[in-house]
Amino acid sequence: xxxxxxxxxxxxxxxxxxxxFDTVTYKDIRNTSRNMHKAGSSQLLALPRDVEETHEALTAxxxxxxSKEQSSLVNDSDNNILKFS
Numbered sequence: 176x177x178x179x180x181x182x183x184x185x186x187x188x189x190x191x192x193x194x195x196f197d198t199v200t201y202k203d204i205r206n207t208s209r210n211m212h213k214a215g216s217s218q219l220l221a222l223p224r225d226v227e228e229t230h231e232a233l234t235a236x237x238x239x240x241x242s243k244e245q246s247s248l249v250n251d252s253d254n255n256i257l258k259f260s
Contacts, residue, residue: 183209187207187208187211226255230252233250234250246260
């Protein structure tokens with residue numbers, strides 16, 4: 176996928192506007208849209224189901240921040256404390 180933030184329909188529409196396709200059917204577009212949606216959703220992390228999974232996910236994933244931003248993350252699984260600032 177070119178841009179994971181754009182939806183499948185927007186990307187398909189952009190390609191169809193920029194190029195001429197005379198053999199594309201509605202079924203082709205629907206299948207392409209579904210496949211793009213599946214590919215995009217497979218890149219996302221699953222939502223945690225409980226507090227333990229939340230702490231594990233935050234331990235495994237690095238939090239990205241801007242170069243000039245100062246931020247902190249407190250992940251205390253013993254006391255069930257999560258803090259972002």
